[in-house]
Amino acid sequence: MFSNGLTIVSNGLIxxxxxxxxxxxxxxxxxxxxxxxxxEVSVYSKMEIQEDAAWIEDLTRINGVRDVRLVSEEExxxxxxxxxxxxxxxxxxxxxxxxxAFIELSIDLQNMEMVLDTLEIMPEISSIxxxxxxxxxxxxxxxxxxxxxxxxxxxxxMTTLVVLSHTIRQSIYHYREQITTLTLLGAPMRFIAIxxxxxxxxxxxxxxxxxxxGAFFVIQSSxxxxxxxxPFIPLPPMTETIQVVAMYILSLSVIxxxxxxxxxxxxxxKQ
Amino acid sequence: MIRAQExxxxxxxxxxAILPCDFEIKSGELVFLIGPSGxxxxxxxxxxxxxxxxxxxxxxxxxxxxxxxQRNIQKMRQWIGPIFQDFRLIPxxxxxxxxxxxxxxxxHIQQDIKAISxxxxxxxxxxxxxxxxxxxxxxxxxxxxxIARAMVREPKLILADExxxxxxxxxxxxxxxxxxxxRDSDTTVILTTHATHLIEDVKNAVFIHMNxxxxxxxxx
Numbered sequence: 001m002f003s004n005g006l007t008i009v010s011n012g013l014i015x016x017x018x019x020x021x022x023x024x025x026x027x028x029x030x031x032x033x034x035x036x037x038x039x040e041v042s043v044y045s046k047m048e049i050q051e052d053a054a055w056i057e058d059l060t061r062i063n064g065v066r067d068v069r070l071v072s073e074e075e076x077x078x079x080x081x082x083x084x085x086x087x088x089x090x091x092x093x094x095x096x097x098x099x100x101a102f103i104e105l106s107i108d109l110q111n112m113e114m115v116l117d118t119l120e121i122m123p124e125i126s127s128i129x130x131x132x133x134x135x136x137x138x139x140x141x142x143x144x145x146x147x148x149x150x151x152x153x154x155x156x157x158m159t160t161l162v163v164l165s166h167t168i169r170q171s172i173y174h175y176r177e178q179i180t181t182l183t184l185l186g187a188p189m190r191f192i193a194i195x196x197x198x199x200x201x202x203x204x205x206x207x208x209x210x211x212x213x214g215a216f217f218v219i220q221s222s223x224x225x226x227x228x229x230x231p232f233i234p235l236p237p238m239t240e241t242i243q244v245v246a247m248y249i250l251s252l253s254v255i256x257x258x259x260x261x262x263x264x265x266x267x268x269x270k271q
Numbered sequence: 272m273i274r275a276q277e278x279x280x281x282x283x284x285x286x287x288a289i290l291p292c293d294f295e296i297k298s299g300e301l302v303f304l305i306g307p308s309g310x311x312x313x314x315x316x317x318x319x320x321x322x323x324x325x326x327x328x329x330x331x332x333x334x335x336x337x338x339x340x341q342r343n344i345q346k347m348r349q350w351i352g353p354i355f356q357d358f359r360l361i362p363x364x365x366x367x368x369x370x371x372x373x374x375x376x377x378x379h380i381q382q383d384i385k386a387i388s389x390x391x392x393x394x395x396x397x398x399x400x401x402x403x404x405x406x407x408x409x410x411x412x413x414x415x416x417x418i419a420r421a422m423v424r425e426p427k428l429i430l431a432d433e434x435x436x437x438x439x440x441x442x443x444x445x446x447x448x449x450x451x452x453x454r455d456s457d458t459t460v461i462l463t464t465h466a467t468h469l470i471e472d473v474k475n476a477v478f479i480h481m482n483x484x485x486x487x488x489x490x491x
Contacts, residue, residue: 181359184320185420186349186376 004199007167008206011160015211015249018156021149023219023245028145030236032138035131036109042071042129043103043119055124056103062118064111069104073097109135157256160204164260165267168200172268193265200261201254208253212246219245272298272428272459273319277328280314288314290484291328296461296477298427301454303470304463306481312463313356315481316430319461320353333427349377352421354431354462358413360405366392366416367401373420380425391423392416395449411442418449429453431462435469443469 049056051070059068071079076099081088091098107115112132119128172179182192223238235241273296280289288311296302304312317323319332321344330337335347352373360369370388374380380387392401395415400408405416414434421429431450435443447469450460454475464470470478473491480487 177359178361180322181355181361182372183345184322184348184351184353185373185424186345186351188345188376191376 003170004167004203007163008203008210011163011204011207011253012210012214014156014159015207015253016214018152018252019211019215019245019249020218021145021152022248023215023222023241025142025145025149026241026244027235028138028142031234032135032142034234035135035138039107039109039112039131039135041105041107041112041115041119043105043125044100044127044129045103045124046126047124049101049103053124055122058122059103059105059119062115064108064115065105066108067106069106071102071104073099073101076101153252156252157259160207160256161260161263164200164204164257165264167203168196168261168264169268171196171199172264196265197258197261200264201257204253204257204260205250208250211253212249215245215249216242272296272300272333273461274331275328276330278318278325278330279327280311280318280323281326287484289318289325289486292486294479294486294488296459298459299454299457300459301451301473301476302459302461302479303473303476304461304479304481305465305467305470308465309483310481311484311486312481313432315479315486316432316461316463319428319430320351321348349379349424350427352424352426352429352458354414354417354421354429354434356432356436358417360413360416360420362406363404365402365404366397366408366412366419369405369416370420370423373424377424388419388423391419394422395419396445411438414438414442414446418446422449422453425456426458429458429460429462431460433463433465435464435466440469 043059049070056068056070059065074097077091077097080099081091084090105115112130116128116130116132119125179192219238219242223235226235273294275292275294277291277293278289279287279291281287304315306312314323318325318330318337321332321337325337333347333350335343337344361372364372367385367388370391371384374384374388389401392398395418397412397415397419400412400416405413408416418431418434421431429450434446434450438446443466450462451473453460470476476491478489478491480489
């Protein structure tokens, strides 16, 4: 009974680690998706930009450009003022509006390279500003977290399987005489095996519940922490994150429970 | 019922528990396996139950080859009533629950298993212990629960390992009589015993004398 309790707690802690990795993955993946959907390129020209200029019309025909919009000098000024917030008074020190008009292109991120190549050879364009570096770094972070998630998933799977199969073997050993008696009384193998499967799945599921509860509190406090000082981070809805994490952890706990029992049974049969 | 040809059993340690032998036991026979400790009596019973695998020759029990598939052997066990030397009752359960457990896996028993289990316990003289936990029973009472569990299965073959061991003479005679009476229902009963003084006068039975793995069959 005591060793069963320890198995539940240790598996719970392992599942908790997995829950943290899954929630990090969900959050960063969401951030990248939001940023990708807002992938924009700002195009500046030496000439005064006229909204009905032919080259601006040409921009809309570039493969991968979703939308073309002229941002006037005034709008550029207002945008910067909004970003600076209370610090916007610094702009008042300029006698003239320091911002120039530019063209804002909404693009498909997959076609970003092609769009930039086309823009670079257009004579009307003097400079291009893109957020390629930021997106690239975010993508690298997601790749890193995905890689870590897979590693941790494998580690969690193996550890849970070993711990559970060992517990099942111990239980079978503990009840070996009764199992022999039932076998000799003609009990089918499934009748003998089912209680051990129920035990294994139940233990793993309880571990999953413990991990989910732990993850619930950690996610809740992380959201509170992040949304206070850095409110512009595009986080997915907290309830959704918790639901997805709970669904993954509880399903995986049942799957690992079944696999752990099967492994325990197979190792006992081989002996 | 049981047919053995060149049957032999050698344990992985090299101990020859049963030396090559041929014999046949017919349906409804009462068979006593007698011999000193270590003579191979329990090993032979284990071969009949399929809990030990023969290493040479062939053995057929209730038409099933004991070298065949485990699934078929398991099905064949539904027709065997095993009685173990150490009873092998399930702890923390009542006498009645233990007897009912003997019926749980038998598709050929369709009646009310609680009623026939109670009846079997009454038949072995345990009407007052039906609801008692087996952990509170004496050796003799536990042995009788084990016999009731085997009998209630309406088996074609009863395999009893020392059913009179550790019992006083009165209880031993009572249990032997219970088992011998099963001949009337055409059940084959095979039992090992040290208590040769209790079976000296038994007639119409088979006696397999065993010594150091060798056997000699005698019909009286």
